Amino acid sequence: xxxxxxxxxxxVLKTGQSMTLQCAQDMNHNSMYWYRQDPGMGLRLIYYSAxxxxxxxxxxxxxxxxxxxxxxEFSLRLESAAPxxxxxxxxxSSGRTEQLxxxxxxxxxxxxxxxx
Amino acid sequence: xxxxxxxxxxxxxxxxxxxxxxxxxxxxxxEYVYWYRQIHSQGPQYIIxxxxxxxxxxxxSLIITEDRKSxxxxxxxxxxxxxxxxxxxxxxxxxxxxxxxxxxxxxxP
Numbered sequence: 001x002x003x004x005x006x007x008x009x010x011x012v013l014k015t016g017q018s019m020t021l022q023c024a025q026d027m028n029h030n031s032m033y034w035y036r037q038d039p040g041m042g043l044r045l046i047y048y049s050a051x052x053x054x055x056x057x058x059x060x061x062x063x064x065x066x067x068x069x070x071x072x073e074f075s076l077r078l079e080s081a082a083p084x085x086x087x088x089x090x091x092x093s094s095g096r097t098e099q100l101x102x103x104x105x106x107x108x109x110x111x112x113x114x115x116x
Numbered sequence: 117x118x119x120x121x122x123x124x125x126x127x128x129x130x131x132x133x134x135x136x137x138x139x140x141x142x143x144x145x146x147e148y149v150y151w152y153r154q155i156h157s158q159g160p161q162y163i164i165x166x167x168x169x170x171x172x173x174x175x176x177s178l179i180i181t182e183d184r185k186s187x188x189x190x191x192x193x194x195x196x197x198x199x200x201x202x203x204x205x206x207x208x209x210x211x212x213x214x215x216x217x218x219x220x221x222x223x224x225p
Contacts, residue, residue: 004159031212033212033213035215041217042201042203042215042216042217042218043154043160043215044215045212045213045214045215048212048213050212056212058212058214059214088157090159090160092159092160092213094213102207102211102213104150104162104165105152105160105162105213106162107159107160107161108159109158109159110157110158110159
């Protein structure tokens with residue numbers, strides 16, 4: 001049981017390049033999340049998906065797009081990377097109880113992205 | 117979502133109980149209190165959550181006041197490995213999970 005898997009773990013991009021961060025979970029969870037964490041700061045929510053086929057903006061969505069490909073996978077795309085997007089990106093997932101509340105969230109180990 | 121207020125930093129001696137406070141004075145009746153922690157640069161880790169009753173698991177205890185306007189996370193016998201940033205979050209139902217700034221807890225030998 002791998003939990004939440006993020007790829008790649010490290011990436012260096014040049015300004016203006018594009019890339020997609022991949023996230024997959026094997027816990028049959030409904031909800032998935034993308035966060036960024038800048039040095040010395042807390043986590044900020046970029047996008048959220050409550051279920052397959054739905055996505056919702058978080059606190060800092062500008063410059064990003066997401067795709068909930070299926071229940072397992074939730075990808076984050078940077079169309080034209082900027083130095084301000086240098087950060088650590090975390091993906092997370094959480095399930096649903098019978099009372100339709102969220103279970104605890106499980107996090108991946110992060111993708112460390114540097115844009116030069 | 118109800119907002120939370122936590123002290124930015126705390127210290128605790130190894131082997132002592134660490135008590136981390138959280139204020140959530142605008143919490144509504146169907147919102148849960150969750151605690152997560154983040155050790156160094158790892159992904160956050162779930163600790164415990166509760167609605168109105170006190171909760172205990174193998175990691176910690178959660179004490180929620182009767183009016184639910186504040187709570188305390190208790191690590192009964194803190195170790196050096198408990199040094200981390202601790203986040204208190206309130207959310208209801210299937211709401212998205214939003215983090216605040218948390219409390220940086222340092223366990224001193």
